[in-house]
Amino acid sequence: MGVLVTGGAGYIGSHTVASLLERGEEVVILDNLYQGHREAVLGGTLVEGDIRDTGVLDDIFTKHSIDAVIHFAANSLVGESMSNPGKYYENNVYGTLSLLEAMNRHGVKKIVFSSTAATYGEPERIPIEESDRTEPTNAYGETKLAMEKMMKWFEHAHDIKYVSLRYFNAAGAHESGKIGEDHNPETHLIPLVLQTALGKRKHISVFGDDYSTADGTCIRDYIHVSDLADAHVLAVAHLRRGGTSGIYNLGNGQGFSVKEVIEAARKVTGREIPVQIEARRAGDPAVLVASSKKAREELGWNPSRDRLEDIIESAWSWHQHHPDGYGGKDNK
Template sequence: MAVLVTGGAGYIGSHTVAELIEKNEEVIIVDNLEKGHKDAVAGSKLIVGDLRDKEFLAKVFLENDIEAVIHFAAYIEVGESVQNPLKYYNNNVVATLNLLTAMKDAKVDKIVFSSTAATYGEPENVPILETDKTFPTNPYGETKLSVEKALKWCDRAYGIKYTALRYFNASGAHESGKIGEDHSPESHLIPLVIQAALGKRESIKVFGNDYNTPDGTCVRDYIHVSDLANAHYLALQRLRAGKESEVYNLGNGKGFSVKEVIDVVRKVTGRTIKAEDAPRRPGDPAILVASSEKIQRELNWQPKMADLETIISTAWKWHEAHPNGYNDK
């Protein structure tokens, strides 16, 4: 039986597909390729289509022997979600409800959900715990929390078991150098700094230098994308073992500041990178770090590439070889 990976041609999805294939899993990918890349999943079974198309989804489940779903397909830009919340509710919530309906009809009862630590909003604790209040401060986080709530009720009504994984900043690239991070437009710090190292942008903006942090810049949790992919596999194995539905944080256990990231990119690349101070962005907390103690304890998950230099080195390896990103668009 196959594992269906929605959004599997995207950044985290493609790395999870690679992880599943390494574990000898049969994988089917559904992606509309709006954000994903064919080159990221070359050689895998890719079905191009949109989760908002109910007839398409029903056909996927009818024509394939699917055991479980790992669900990534979502819009992820916080700023855009504030400007266009209906776009985010339509893609992140309505499409997921279609997916859950198709699962129910096909009697598929296991789903690993790619959630976000943005469900917490302004953190009560540092690091953030799964028991902390969820009060999103933007539509993106709200849509992910809405799905988590729907999953809870679908479990009670239909017996669909889920594991929701909440994390912040996926980063780095596969050790092979064959797949990496290619967003358009790019909004993540590490690839933006690497773009500056490649001469694709004149400088990198540092939004705020007067936060209550060791060097005055924001501190964030960066987790290697392959470590994330492994966590999704372990979450799948947990559901296969008949465990109850659960929510887990995923994080590095410590944060890195904006200045630290820029300095490490300079070190890894050997390039000169101009950094410019800019005003704070509204709503940017000083520190966002998630505790992974629970998933480490219960699923024996251990990040293998938690060191910032290692994370950035893998990202640089891919970006240096693919300065213009994937060639499939």
């Protein structure tokens, strides 16, 4: 039995593929390489194609013995989702519908879904728990919530079991040094800070230093990408054991402020990292931190790479060896 990983040439997807391969799984990767990179796929069978293409999906499910899908393929830029929501409904929501319909046609009954903290919107309490209110404040989060709800109704009608993993900020790179984070455009704090350390950016912008937090900057939850990858693999195991569908937060329960991240990066890199304080961005909550008690208890998730310095160290090692990422679009 094998696993289909959609978006498996992307950042978190490629680390999950590595995790699956380490456990001897047969893996098929479906990625249209819109953001993904061929070089990020360390093994398995890479199919270059789109989740909205029924023919490609039918072909994969016919040719390969797949019993579970891990679904990463999506667009995930908050700003872009606000200026072009149609793109997000089309790729994320319609793409997921296309995938679930294909799974149903081929009798594939398990899906692990990469969801997001953006489904919560402004949190009602910290740490956020899975039962908390979900009122996304951007179109990206809204599409992810719609995808979760779609899976609920496909379970109701077709008995496709799902695990939805809601996470915050993936960070770090694989211990082999072969794969790491390379988004285009890059919007995540840690790679932006490290690009500044490398001199590829003049400064790192900090949006607001007057929040009601200890140092005035926003606090966010960071999880090492390999710990996230392990959670996806554990979620497949949970469903294979006959576990029930569910939604799980993957957070470190603690969080780090923007200033703490920059300070840790200065320590790890030994570089200066100039900062420019800018105005707050609309819709940025002061603190976003999740409890992952449920994932620990029910999935047996035990993240082991949770020291901020270690996360940054692994990302720094990747960035130093790949200052231009995987080499940009031309290298695909």
